[in-house]
Amino acid sequence: MVRDLPDGSDLRVEVIKRASMISALREGALDRRTLEHRLDISKSTAHRNTTTLAERGLIERVDGEYELTEFGKVVAEIVATFEAEMQTAHRLAPLFEVVSSVQPECPIEEFSDATVTTAERGDPFGPLARFVSLVEETETLRMFDSYAVAPTYMDEIHGRVLDGLVTDVIEQPDIALDIMENYPRKCVELCASDYLRMRLHDSLPFGLVLFDSCIGIGIRDQDSGVPQAFIDIDTPTARAWAETLFESYWSEATRLNRFHPKALREAIDADT
Template identity: 65%
Template sequence: MRNSGSAGSDILIEAVKRAPMLAALREKPLDRRELETRLDISKSTAHRYTKSLTDRGLLEKSNGDFVLTEFGQAVADVVAAYEKEMDTTIRLAPVFKSVSGTEPPCPIEAFANATVTSADRGDPFAPLARFVSLVRESDSLCMCDSYAIAPTYIDEIHGRVLDGMQTIVVERPDVAEDIMENYPAKCVQLCASEFLEMRLHEGLRFGLVILDDCIGIGVRDSDTGIPRAFVDTESNEAREWAETIFESYWNEAVHLKRFNPKALREAIEASAE
């Protein structure tokens, strides 16, 4: 006779293996032919699967249809939740390593419904495009490590800043120096703007964005520095975490008084003291 533990494990294993059938029957009762068509399986396979689930008390026959029992419905709900969490885990794989060790810890579960834009699906500029589309809908921007999100962001948001978008940036010194070397004219204009404030921080490990309606995390390739993925969500829990992390970086960072090379050197020297 099986003990309750082994019986539970057996049901769990079978339920996960038959997740597509359970998912189909969560929607509505189906007869054998409908299951065959819906799942693209043979008659013998459908019989084997339904018998297995019926023997474990998950299915029953009613008017020719297979119907989830009350117990089966509960198990199907658990399997659906598990699949959703697993999908989230896989989609968020690029950010796990980057955000590990933050204090407070990143609430990964808060990103369950996040939009994940990856650069590994034939479009290397997809993360940048997603970021830009969100910036266009926001009147404020707080950002850490812009190169992990949008290496050419200054071209994209320059006009927005001059038009009055309140922008607060914590940047790596090497990135700030690169911006000043490659965009001197824009830096002069931004320097004169009252809407941009920047500080420098050496220890930025990932990109972080806080906009009016959402927050985002950007991850760059460790070898090339090119953005790999951008993950954004409207979750309140994720926003609270992002605001805490940004405030921590902001308080630790060195103030860049002016957006020009001299001010940058002074800030870098100050951070080295």
């Protein structure tokens, strides 16, 4: 029987402090020694935690083992949901700030099951590798701010474009110029192929990619400019948002008639 329950605020504090024990008991009844071993806690800590949870009506001792009460089972489900949501929030942390000011508003809730690839110390090229794997599966490609997605994308998609990959790209003028200076021959080949269209926009919020089957967001480090994360999702709502966002920037962007430095400077001059 649940007796003398604390007020809501006190209960929340205790649940958060003892969440690991509640989660362990959610899987089934355990004796004190097993709890100590599984949670890597001392005998005194285990005693304190079980006593506190029992006093609040969350657990009870039956035949030498601790188990959740009916009330405790409800609380354990809430704890599990909270932990899952916190893990999702942590995974998507790189996304929150960059999409906060864009219109239309980003449907953040759609990204709960997104694939998040981050640049780790042991694998700094993870986001680029994820982008390349998705490029291999698509027949059309639209993106803006390619450096936030794949700084070397010219190497990665050059052959695909020449083979017929229809590609629309919006770049910031300095990025477009950098591409042309570093890949002059490839730029000429792409221009002649008629499969690549590029436009210029001087203010792009992050990297955005629309593949056939999903959309991706590329985020780069504000200080170094190096890709930090690539987040992709395939829900219809997320795609509709990305389509609208891309078309908005595409309509505002300056058309680049030819893919070489002279045409770039002419386009910049015409825009100013």
